[in-house]
Amino acid sequence: MSKRIAVVFDSAGTLLHMYRVAKEASTGNILENIESTAIVAQKNGCGLVVLNAESDILLRSRKDMPLFEFIKEYRVSIGISCSKGNFTPEMACDIIRGTSPKMGDVHEVLKAVTSHCPNVFYLAAGLIVDSQARSVPYILSTGGHVFSTTLQTVQALHSMKVDTYIASGDSLFALLQLAEFINIPQERVFAFSNTLMKEKVVLELKQRYEKVIMVGDGINDILALRAADVGVMTIQQGDKRPKELREAADVIIDDIIKVVDVVKTL
Numbered sequence: 001m002s003k004r005i006a007v008v009f010d011s012a013g014t015l016l017h018m019y020r021v022a023k024e025a026s027t028g029n030i031l032e033n034i035e036s037t038a039i040v041a042q043k044n045g046c047g048l049v050v051l052n053a054e055s056d057i058l059l060r061s062r063k064d065m066p067l068f069e070f071i072k073e074y075r076v077s078i079g080i081s082c083s084k085g086n087f088t089p090e091m092a093c094d095i096i097r098g099t100s101p102k103m104g105d106v107h108e109v110l111k112a113v114t115s116h117c118p119n120v121f122y123l124a125a126g127l128i129v130d131s132q133a134r135s136v137p138y139i140l141s142t143g144g145h146v147f148s149t150t151l152q153t154v155q156a157l158h159s160m161k162v163d164t165y166i167a168s169g170d171s172l173f174a175l176l177q178l179a180e181f182i183n184i185p186q187e188r189v190f191a192f193s194n195t196l197m198k199e200k201v202v203l204e205l206k207q208r209y210e211k212v213i214m215v216g217d218g219i220n221d222i223l224a225l226r227a228a229d230v231g232v233m234t235i236q237q238g239d240k241r242p243k244e245l246r247e248a249a250d251v252i253i254d255d256i257i258k259v260v261d262v263v264k265t266l
Helices: 036-041 055-060 067-073 089-097 103-116 150-159 172-182 195-206 219-227 243-248 258-264
Strands: 005-009 016-024 030-032 046-052 077-084 122-130 135-146 163-167 211-216 230-234 251-253
Touching: 005 195, 005 258, 016 103, 016 122, 030 103, 036 046, 036 077, 036 122, 036 135, 036 219, 046 089, 055 103, 055 122, 067 089, 067 103, 077 089, 077 219, 089 122, 089 135, 103 122, 103 135, 122 172, 135 172, 150 163, 150 172, 150 258, 163 172, 163 195, 195 211, 195 219, 211 219, 211 258, 219 230, 219 243, 230 243, 230 258, 251 258
Parallel strands: 005 163, 005 211, 211 230, 230 251
Antiparallel strands: 016 030, 016 135, 046 077, 046 122, 122 135
């Protein structure tokens, strides 16, 4: 009888090669290839907020429409992808209500991503909210495409009777698109997963499987990497990774397909 093994994947930077931009509120400048989770980790009370809405809906909104008005009128749910210290969706909404971001800011970052990634598979928008300063210092957008070996990796794992999951801070809408493309069941997708939630997913799966592997590339994966039987850090995105993240991983790989080799060693 084969071993029961589960592999949990992060999405952005792990299954998907990403391009990221941010509009800095203080200067109006567009910053490229920023690491939003690293910015959040620098200050207590900061949260990375994800807008759970299709990019077409975001772009159809009036440019002069306040972001909070858009969230309310279109009944857009928000999720907290990661945070440092106490931070909730209710806190985020309260701060957004009292600040000045407009949908034009969101349009700007979305278009900055699509101009660099014309064949983008994934496109999302969000913001960083500072609960201590009660400000929105950055409006964000990310987009990208599936790594060339992502689908092959998941197919190989399924052929080995390995169960696959996604636990990511991204929106449910975006993750379901990805899951359908790579054939991961909807019920095995955990959206808006922050650092603690990813760890919880891994710990709960360890009660059901003989071995659980966590695969991620960001600082918000660190607890899940430590909790897993095998923590796999990917560097395929090419970004510089924090030392503590590398130390949390049991294995570091430069191509997602090498997860298959990790499973074969178990």
